[in-house]
Amino acid sequence: MFITDDHMHLYRYKRLEALKEFKRAGGTHVLLVNLPSRYYDIFPAEGKSFKHVFDSHIRLVEEANTVVRAYAVLGVHPAEITIIGEKLGYEAAAEIMKDALEIAGKYVEEGRAVAIKSGRPHYTVSGEVWELSNEVMFHAFEIAKDVDCAVQLHTESFSRKGIEEIAEMAKKAGIKLHRVVKHFAPPAIDVFEEVGIFPSVIAMGDNVLKASIAGDRFTVETDYIDDPNRPGAVLGPKTVPKKMKELLKKGFDEDFVMKICKDNVEKVYGIEL
Numbered sequence: 001m002f003i004t005d006d007h008m009h010l011y012r013y014k015r016l017e018a019l020k021e022f023k024r025a026g027g028t029h030v031l032l033v034n035l036p037s038r039y040y041d042i043f044p045a046e047g048k049s050f051k052h053v054f055d056s057h058i059r060l061v062e063e064a065n066t067v068v069r070a071y072a073v074l075g076v077h078p079a080e081i082t083i084i085g086e087k088l089g090y091e092a093a094a095e096i097m098k099d100a101l102e103i104a105g106k107y108v109e110e111g112r113a114v115a116i117k118s119g120r121p122h123y124t125v126s127g128e129v130w131e132l133s134n135e136v137m138f139h140a141f142e143i144a145k146d147v148d149c150a151v152q153l154h155t156e157s158f159s160r161k162g163i164e165e166i167a168e169m170a171k172k173a174g175i176k177l178h179r180v181v182k183h184f185a186p187p188a189i190d191v192f193e194e195v196g197i198f199p200s201v202i203a204m205g206d207n208v209l210k211a212s213i214a215g216d217r218f219t220v221e222t223d224y225i226d227d228p229n230r231p232g233a234v235l236g237p238k239t240v241p242k243k244m245k246e247l248l249k250k251g252f253d254e255d256f257v258m259k260i261c262k263d264n265v266e267k268v269y270g271i272e273l
């Protein structure tokens, strides 16, 4: 059986030990996403600064592959607009983020990563910063369309209006909607199915069970950060395997788990697990 965590980080708490826990619990595949630039002790004064982030992340993913099958997702966290913008101005920040996403796209083309990550702030920002963030996200859609890859999105809290707006932008950029993944999604499977954006459900509480009752068009994630200051946040590395085993106990069959953890992942990311 395949058990995939669609969005996890490794930092400096358990590192590969976290993946060993995931594996012991039954986990087989993981998409590892790089953290914001501050976790790599750099200030990204230009797009190229992100090469350091991406290169160290790719090295980490290579190590991770000694434990489970791991894939790299390269992203520019939407909060970078505030971090960079406070020092260099918001327009410059947006340009740096777009340049960095282009580098991420090149890495995907070279087969070193499977997807890129973008989005827009989850906290309140000025109208100007919101506009610029939307431009950055739109550019991520264009890049992903060109290199034919998926985009994971970190966005504001879920609302139907919000994802409809994002879907409109994605359509304008020409990217297929099932390649646009809402990371940290609630189990609103029907809404996502109607709008077209693909949900990566955060495995909190009974989200996975609720999602499974609603349908089978979703993936599952922990958003584990591996930060010694926040051990176990957002959810521990064993969570997805545990939730999948709970589904089996509740009467869902192995084919259902394979749909969530294999077929959906293969379809969204265009990869063969």
Ligand SMILES: [Zn+2]
Binding pocket: 007, 009, 033, 223
């Ligand atoms: Zn994350």
